[in-house]
Amino acid sequence: MDSILKVAAYGEDLPGDVIGTHQVVHLLERLGGVLERRMLTWRDVSLLLVANSKNAATINVQQDTDQNIREGLEEFCSSEDWWPSLIGASVFSSFFRSADQSNLDISDGLLVVAFSSSVFDKIPVACEVTKKQGDRRYAGKRVLHSAIQAYCEKISDFGLNMSQDDVAESSTGIIFTSGSGHTEARQVVDFKDCFAVGQELLAAADELNAELVGGCATNRSKNQLQSLYYSDEINHRVRYKYTYQHAAVLALLPHIRARLHLNHPYKHVADQGKLKIVFHPQDQYAEGRYFYIQEINDQPPIDFLANYWGFTKDELNRMVTERVAIPVEPKAHLVTIASSLNRWDVNVWPNVPIWLDEINDKVMLRLVRAEAEDGNFYLMEMDPLDLNAKILMGTVHANYNRNASIIAFLCESRKIVLNHNGSNVEAEDVVSGSPAEGAAVGVYLNGEYSTGSRVSIGYHNYSQIGAIFPDRPIDSLPPQIIAAKRTAKVRLFACHASRDKPTVRAFIGYLQGHIQGSTMWIDEREIKAGDILQDEIRAAMAEEDQLVIPFLSDRSVEADWVKRELSWAFEEEKRQGRTIVLPVVLDDRGDAVMDEIKSNWNKRLSRPIRERLYIKVNDFTEEELRSKARRLAGHIAKRLADES
Incomplete structure (x- = not known):
C-alpha cells in the first residue's frame, strides 16, 4: 500500500424484518470487490465502520439483527483468516460512493466502511460503558484517554514510545456515543447528557489538541434500542461486540490528520x-x-x-x-x-x-x-440544505487531489427535512462531486460531535461535519515510524552448525528482544537430509525484508551448505542492491575462523565476508551475548532506516 490511509465502502438496503447472517456475508463480499478495485485485499483492512440503519419493529427483532451482524462478520473474517477492528452505531441513514459503486440512500440496511492503515494492521478501538447515570457526561472524555492508551501500547510493539500529546496531535479520532432517546432499560437519556458528553469531550480534546469527529447513535423508533458496535483484542484474537448500554466507542486513525469542514444550513x-x-x-x-x-x-x-x-x-x-x-x-x-x-x-x-x-x-x-x-x-432561518454540500465539495476540489476521501457526519434532522421535501440532494451533491479515486461516505446521526476545529462547539445541531482525509504517501510518515515498520516486518534467517545451537538460540533470543515484531527461522540442515529445503531457502532469501545471519564458527565454515547458502545470499544482494548478509563470528581462539575463511574459501565468498562489518563473539558469556545482540540490532535498525 502506497498511502498512509485508504478508504473503501459498500452498503445497501436489506430486505426483510431482520438482517440475516447471509446478507452480512454477501455485503462484505461486495465490499471485498470494492477493495480489489482499489488494489487492496481484506488483509489490508485495519478498521471496519458499521452504520446500521435497519428499522426494527421490536427490540427482539433488533437484537436478532445485531447478533446476525456479529455472526456475519465472524463468518466472513474466518473465511478470509483476517479480523479487522470494528467500530460503529445504529444510525438514521447513510450514503456512499467508492470505486464504481454507490448508493445515495441506505435507510433500511447496512453500510460498511473499510479503513486501510499503513501504520497499524489493526487499529485499536476503545469502549467506555457508563452504567451510572451520573457518569454519562464523562463517557467521551474517558474513552478518549482509553483510546490514546491503547494506541501507545500498540505503537510500543514497534519499540517506539509516544506521549499522549504526540498521539492526539498526529491522529484523527472517530467516536460514537449513545444519544438522546436512548432507551436501554427503559431509561431515556436526556438531551442534556448528549450535550454534556460533547462538552467534556471538547474540553479533554482541547487539552491534547485532539481532532475527533462522529456523533450519537440513533434509534429509529421508540421500540428500538440504540446500538454501538466495537471490538476488543485479547491474546491477539479480535472479538466483535455490541452494546445497548450507555457507552462511547472511539478509534484513532494513526498519522493522518483530517481537515474538518463544519457547516450549518x-x-x-x-x-x-x-x-x-x-x-x-x-x-x-x-x-x-x-x-x-x-x-x-x-x-x-x-x-x-x-x-x-x-x-x-x-x-x-x-x-x-x-x-x-x-x-x-x-x-x-x-x-x-x-x-x-x-x-x-x-x-x-x-x-x-x-x-x-x-x-x-x-x-x-x-x-x-x-x-x-x-x-x-x-x-436564524434555514437555507437550502444542498448549499452545505456544495461548499464542502468546493473545498475538496480546490485543495485536494483525486485520491482524497470524505466522511461526513450529519444531523438526522437534515435527512428528515430532505425526506419531507422529497429530496436527496445532499447525498447527490457529495457523491457526484467526490474525488474519482477516493471514497465519499455520509452518515446521518442523532447529533454530531467535533473537536480540533476552531469553530467546533463540541455538540452540534443540524450540522454537516465533513472530515476530509488527504491522500498522503507512506514516505511522509515520520522516519522513526517508517524504520519501525520495516523492522517489524523483517525476517531473520540464521544458518549455523548444530554444535553451536545453544549459543545461537540464546543470541537470537536476545536479538529479537531488540527488534520488535521480527520473525526468525533457523536453518539446522546439517542434521537434516540432503537439499530438500533448497528451494524454500532460496525463495525466502529473495523476499524484500529478509536478512541472513550466518553464524561462522570453526565447524560451520567447513560445511559446503554454509558456502552454498551464502552464495545465494550474495546473489540476492546484487539483485536487490542492498546488504542482506550480517555475519556473526563465533571464535574463542582469536582470528582462527576468519583465517580459515581467508585461506580455504574462494575470493567470491571470502572477500565480502572479510570486508564488511561483522559481530564477533569471544567468550560466550550471557553478558557478552546480550551485548553483541544489542549491537547487531542497532546495525539492523540503522540499515533499515537508511534504506527507508
Whole structure:
C-alpha cells in the first residue's frame, strides 16, 4: 500500500424484518470487490465502520439483527483468516460512493466502511460503558484517554514510545456515543447528557489538541434500542461486540490528520438583529450555561416565535399541556435561535427547540444545548440544505487531489427535512462531486460531535461535519515510524552448525528482544537430509525484508551448505542492491575462523565476508551475548532506516 490511509465502502438496503447472517456475508463480499478495485485485499483492512440503519419493529427483532451482524462478520473474517477492528452505531441513514459503486440512500440496511492503515494492521478501538447515570457526561472524555492508551501500547510493539500529546496531535479520532432517546432499560437519556458528553469531550480534546469527529447513535423508533458496535483484542484474537448500554466507542486513525469542514444550513433572519434573551435557571449545565429561555426581546418565547413558526395558539398550548415535543417535521426548526460561545465570538451555531414547559406559571422554551448567558443571540432561518454540500465539495476540489476521501457526519434532522421535501440532494451533491479515486461516505446521526476545529462547539445541531482525509504517501510518515515498520516486518534467517545451537538460540533470543515484531527461522540442515529445503531457502532469501545471519564458527565454515547458502545470499544482494548478509563470528581462539575463511574459501565468498562489518563473539558469556545482540540490532535498525 502506497498511502498512509485508504478508504473503501459498500452498503445497501436489506430486505426483510431482520438482517440475516447471509446478507452480512454477501455485503462484505461486495465490499471485498470494492477493495480489489482499489488494489487492496481484506488483509489490508485495519478498521471496519458499521452504520446500521435497519428499522426494527421490536427490540427482539433488533437484537436478532445485531447478533446476525456479529455472526456475519465472524463468518466472513474466518473465511478470509483476517479480523479487522470494528467500530460503529445504529444510525438514521447513510450514503456512499467508492470505486464504481454507490448508493445515495441506505435507510433500511447496512453500510460498511473499510479503513486501510499503513501504520497499524489493526487499529485499536476503545469502549467506555457508563452504567451510572451520573457518569454519562464523562463517557467521551474517558474513552478518549482509553483510546490514546491503547494506541501507545500498540505503537510500543514497534519499540517506539509516544506521549499522549504526540498521539492526539498526529491522529484523527472517530467516536460514537449513545444519544438522546436512548432507551436501554427503559431509561431515556436526556438531551442534556448528549450535550454534556460533547462538552467534556471538547474540553479533554482541547487539552491534547485532539481532532475527533462522529456523533450519537440513533434509534429509529421508540421500540428500538440504540446500538454501538466495537471490538476488543485479547491474546491477539479480535472479538466483535455490541452494546445497548450507555457507552462511547472511539478509534484513532494513526498519522493522518483530517481537515474538518463544519457547516450549518441557517442564515440570519433579515429583520432581526441581536436578540435580548432572558434565561431561567431551571436547568443548567454549569454556572451561567442555561437550557431554558423565559423571554425573547421582552416577550414570552411562545408569543415571539409563533410569528415565525406558523403554529396556531391551540397547537402551541397543546405542546405545553400534553408535554408534546416540538415537532421535528420542518416547521419550528425552519426558524430557530443561534448563539456564539461568548460576546466576542463571531462563530454562530443554531440550537434546536425541543420542549415548551410551564415553569412557575410561565411557558418557557427548552433548547437542546445549554447556552452561555454572555453570548450573542440571533434569530436564524434555514437555507437550502444542498448549499452545505456544495461548499464542502468546493473545498475538496480546490485543495485536494483525486485520491482524497470524505466522511461526513450529519444531523438526522437534515435527512428528515430532505425526506419531507422529497429530496436527496445532499447525498447527490457529495457523491457526484467526490474525488474519482477516493471514497465519499455520509452518515446521518442523532447529533454530531467535533473537536480540533476552531469553530467546533463540541455538540452540534443540524450540522454537516465533513472530515476530509488527504491522500498522503507512506514516505511522509515520520522516519522513526517508517524504520519501525520495516523492522517489524523483517525476517531473520540464521544458518549455523548444530554444535553451536545453544549459543545461537540464546543470541537470537536476545536479538529479537531488540527488534520488535521480527520473525526468525533457523536453518539446522546439517542434521537434516540432503537439499530438500533448497528451494524454500532460496525463495525466502529473495523476499524484500529478509536478512541472513550466518553464524561462522570453526565447524560451520567447513560445511559446503554454509558456502552454498551464502552464495545465494550474495546473489540476492546484487539483485536487490542492498546488504542482506550480517555475519556473526563465533571464535574463542582469536582470528582462527576468519583465517580459515581467508585461506580455504574462494575470493567470491571470502572477500565480502572479510570486508564488511561483522559481530564477533569471544567468550560466550550471557553478558557478552546480550551485548553483541544489542549491537547487531542497532546495525539492523540503522540499515533499515537508511534504506527507508
